[in-house]
Amino acid sequence: MSPSPGRVVGIAVGALAILGIGVYGPAMLLGPLPDVTVDADPAQAAAPASVAVALPADDASAVALLAEDGSAVTVASSADDEAVPIGGAAKLVTVLTVLDALPLASGEDGPAIRIGPEDYTDYLRYSGEGSRALQVSPGDSWTQRDVVRAVLMSSSNNHADTLARWAFGSVDAYVDRANAWLEEQGFTATRVADTTGLSGEDVGTATELTRLAALVLDDPELSAMLDGRSGSSTPTDDRSVPDVIAHLDGDGVRALSRSYTDQAAITFVWTSVIGSGDDEQRMIGAMTGVDDYETLDPAVLAAVEGMAAASAPIEVIEAGAPYGDVHSAWGDHARLVAAAGRTDAAYGAVADDAVIDVDPFTTAPAGRPVGTVTVRIGDREVSSALELDAPIEDPGPIWRLTHPGELIGAFLDDEA
Structure with a gap:
């Protein structure tokens, strides 16, 4: 005796539910998260110019x-x-x-x-x-x-x-x-x-x-x-x-x-x-x-x-100075700050804009180095590690289960 159409539909729905629970759930809960977005802003902490040396204009x-x-x-x-x-x-x-x-x-x-x-x-x-x-x-x-x-x-x-x-x-x-x-x-x-x-x-x-x-x-x-x-x-x-x-x-x-x-x-x-x-x-x-x-x-x-x-040193990079922000897709936010101060006697040179280099990451605790800031002043370069002033944490299961697009995109990026 052939199963009734209603029974067939019920079996299909049940199979899909089991498949969703067995595959979708683990895939979303264990899959890679998308990298944070980095908004670098070197001008946030521009270094001052050192004192220039005055020389006679006519000789x-x-x-x-x-x-x-x-x-x-x-x-x-x-x-x-x-x-x-x-x-x-x-x-x-x-x-x-x-x-x-x-x-x-x-x-x-x-x-x-x-x-x-x-x-x-x-x-x-x-x-x-x-x-x-x-x-x-x-x-x-x-x-x-x-x-x-x-x-x-x-x-x-x-x-x-x-x-x-x-x-x-x-x-x-x-x-x-x-x-x-x-x-x-x-x-x-x-x-x-x-x-x-x-x-x-x-x-x-x-x-x-x-x-x-x-x-x-x-x-x-x-x-x-x-x-x-x-x-x-x-x-x-x-x-x-x-x-x-x-x-x-x-x-x-x-x-x-x-x-x-x-x-x-x-x-x-x-x-x-x-x-x-x-x-x-x-x-x-x-x-x-x-x-x-x-x-x-x-x-x-x-x-x-x-x-x-x-010759008096100037603070080219100030400890704790901000050099941009990072944002996660699930709403966490942290600032990129210089981990250590750097001084230099530049004899009148003016510092160039800072160069920000941040490694890709998804989550990180506060204080973890995630990149570097480098400033050229005169013919020299000074640099410091960049760290987070707040944590970027895992968003948790609810966000993961309700944002499949972001997680699938992160998975495809990892496979590329």
């Missing part, structure tokens, strides 16, 4: 930090950082080129350099012109160390020529070697035409002058001379070499070169220490084309002051 100037590897890291430079006459700063090239070829050993005075007729004639000529010169006499014997000190600290033009002739045979040979050395060191704008800087063809940029200064400071023998420690094994025999380049030393400034020529006007290269304790750093500055000391002195002191102010 070529640059300031830099002396890095641990001895290089100069430019912090600021004037808009017009083109090659100009550099005056007596060319003597830094003279000293560095000679010591590259014939270095001074620690504690040694180096070979004796005998003063000949040409050296004495140079002394008379430079003295007659009113250029800086330190007295020599035919037959004198100067150590290499003392000649270098005379060039560096007395800016002696005749000693610059003497040093170059002793090292390379002639001033012309020195000029060729010096320009080759500059190219080898990666200087693209600095070139010399003599040992002294009296020629208008001795040129460079303020930025490259800070690089030269860094090389001087990185040389232990030269830095000892500038600090008043001759490094000589026989200091009582050192020749009298006056420190004529010293300027603003009472204000914590150590001059490395100070000169005036008709072509270059005043050129001043210096160093100073900013900060204190563990935060102490050495800065380097260079200014060229300055008309007078009434203009130079306040500009140098302002640059030192500006570097000191700019």
Whole structure:
């Protein structure tokens, strides 16, 4: 006997109910949840700009930090950082080129350099012109160390020529070697035409002058001379070499070169220490084309002051600062906050917008790291983990059973 139509319908409905309970329920209750939606908002916690370093608008100037590897890291430079006459700063090239070829050993005075007729004639000529010169006499014997000190600290033009002739045979040979050395060191704008800087063809940029200064400071023998420690094994025999380049030393400034020529006007290269304790750093500055000391002195002191102010760390990322929100399909909400603060001394740089990177997730307790925030400021990046300020919890069985579309979509996304 065939079952009645009503019975067939009843069996079908029962089978579907059993299937729904046996398949649909577990699928909805155990299936994957959809990922939260991330609404990143980097502007919520924009980092402040650090203090800018002010430089003279009319002259070529640059300031830099002396890095641990001895290089100069430019912090600021004037808009017009083109090659100009550099005056007596060319003597830094003279000293560095000679010591590259014939270095001074620690504690040694180096070979004796005998003063000949040409050296004495140079002394008379430079003295007659009113250029800086330190007295020599035919037959004198100067150590290499003392000649270098005379060039560096007395800016002696005749000693610059003497040093170059002793090292390379002639001033012309020195000029060729010096320009080759500059190219080898990666200087693209600095070139010399003599040992002294009296020629208008001795040129460079303020930025490259800070690089030269860094090389001087990185040389232990030269830095000892500038600090008043001759490094000589026989200091009582050192020749009298006056420190004529010293300027603003009472204000914590150590001059490395100070000169005036008709072509270059005043050129001043210096160093100073900013900060204190563990935060102490050495800065380097260079200014060229300055008309007078009434203009130079306040500009140098302002640059030192500006570097000191700019060295104060700024909070680029503040702990707990919000960088966006996350929302779940079932209504939970939490903010993305920085797990830790990050500071940086950016020397006038302005922070870029934060870059937010959040890993996909469905549920997470409060305080769990779910991504990172990264901020570029200047040429550096600082970052912090991002965590939730509230939990994103499982929505529970009722929401799961009543939202099959969301769960099926999450399942298909997982299978894709």
